[in-house]
Amino acid sequence: MRSFALFAGLALVGAVVYTIFFSSAAPTPGPAAERPVTETLQARLKRLPGDYRGWAQLATQYVDQARVTGDPSYYGKAEGALATAAKLRSGDDLVVTGQAALAAGRHEFAAAARLAERAIDANPYGAAAYGVLADAKTQLGELGAAQRAVDTMMGLRPGVAAFARASYAAELRGDRDGARRYLELAHEDAFSPADTAYVRYYLGELALHSGDLAKAADWYAKALRAYPAYTPALAGQARTAALDGRLSEALDLYDSVVERLPLPQYLIEQGETRLKAGEKADWTLLKAQRKLFEAAGVRDDLTWAEFEADHGDPAAAVKHARAEYARNRNLVAADALAWALYKAGRPEEALPYARQATATGWRNPLPAYHRATIERALGRPTRVDSTFDPSLSALARFS
Template identity: 45%
Template structure:
């Protein structure tokens, strides 16, 4: 039917307070904010909590609650949900400790009767915390208990993708699609197509996914993906239309606001873009968004405001660490934005040792280039582009590295490609690409 894989939507952590640990004792609940009470996910959390107050030994509901907390963390960016998810999932395993042994056989209650739900939830939590190797181990344990768990294959697909093992990720995603060909599997398939440069096929699959999306949040998610495809292709009109369609389905889906802010900036609607970024980073101050906001401010000559955003980005990374997570890739991007190239190299190198994802290769290549080590950067930059992703940023970085090494023909080719793909890809780097291309063309 389909032979492709996907990357994970890694949890981005915002500047929220921890909100209290989940607590090991059953019944240690925390009420959701009033604005979230109408959310179906919040209702499912409340129903699970009510069930566990009455039946605290219900290990399946503990596992479901833990999984819901992981999803809630993804949506809100609140790292406090990590702690609560971990507590709920481990309580489920305490009550029903059956699971696979290291050799893949099940222990406890016996093969096929283990607690695959809790193992899958812990795997999703590990992915969210960027511990992809642990996520792979947990997903494989869950699959050993229940070979028919589509959710476990989803966790495995995400982990393998981020670890830079696309062939294995493709196989896992295919198995997920075979087991349950719904939106989660289709989304992984579409992302993999995009990563391999097969954008038209990815768009077709996302359009197909619209037919399976019913909930407003699902519709918003798919429209967001279609908008991003248009954005990365430089089509501002189609991108804006997709983002607005998503907001019509779910006005609270924040990534759509991010898409519109980028489109506004690229369209010369500077006031609207700045207002959009300010509102977005206030609601969801993730490191990447804060750095992006800072770069826009810097491009407009507002250096002090840009530095304030970078300071908040560091605080967001610190908060992620308090929730048991880590993101050396985002930390490297922050170091690059601050001009601390040595730190960026160190952080990106550490991330590269853990996983061979193309984003990591690209960031490490750029950090090495900025640190004056372009010859070391070139193989990494070429490797980032080798999978086929149509990324203007990858092409720009490769072209600038080639330019530094005196390969004018290659530099002209890749700098032109970056602008052909998306002439608006960055308020800082797109103009730099145009200047560098003009310089390379004169040689």
């Protein structure tokens, strides 16, 4: 699922990372060395330690650094900054919004929704809180509530963050034209290189999941021209190269991607591309990242359900998928549970979840392929998109 800053989610694109800025909800897409947490803000807090909003802003920057660098230790720093802010002014809407953003970053979406609602009660005009609420409700599978939050955010502060969320809501309904229009509005509104790269990347993602590799590659290239340090666009180029059969080029690109940002999604994509190229996948770094995220309090059963189903133990995949679905009954979790059950030899149990994952009109090729495969295993008529390559399944997911 998409990572909006918004990202999910990103995704964390498989998994989702959420972050939010109070001044701008667009991402800060650069390596940690290029985009450190604002030193000016830290200096200000040394002079004015009672600035509770400054502490909340610092916390959101730490949450964003966790996403930008792939280093989950920043979540602990964010938690500390928010604890200081809460001691100074516990009910302030920006402080509570920061707490909601941290909960979402750790994939605690029910808590994120509760905190965002508390922030909205404190200040009904805080657009940022509605953004976090929309993200959390999407992950909880409550798409109607998510749409209402997006609509309110659009009314309060139309701009890149609101348009991006509106685009994703439209895409989940199967409205690709609407999703594209909202992203085009976001593109018109974008003024910084970071904003521009962010929107162009998601225009590329929309094209990719429509099956237009050439257009997707063009948008990724445009994103990198706007902001060369924007790693998701580089990953997009690797993705299109892999799906287009240019495996050597894709692997070279993935080497650069994971050197910059070793997120689990990118490591899985790299591993699958190596397997497709006839090489051996090395999951050592992926497993190390898993331990780091767990130690930082990030719950990511979704990624491990998908990974175990395709590359490990189907029984473990079912365990992770059930845990994820119990917390977050969204389309991606339903698809993950369906596929895990199928891979564990239980297609009859899998089918209701596969139907749920495809019930809204969302035209992602991976859930469609999974449902078709499950139906075929049960002897039911179905159609599979022949252009989809299941050996590169990670590349079809929104992270």
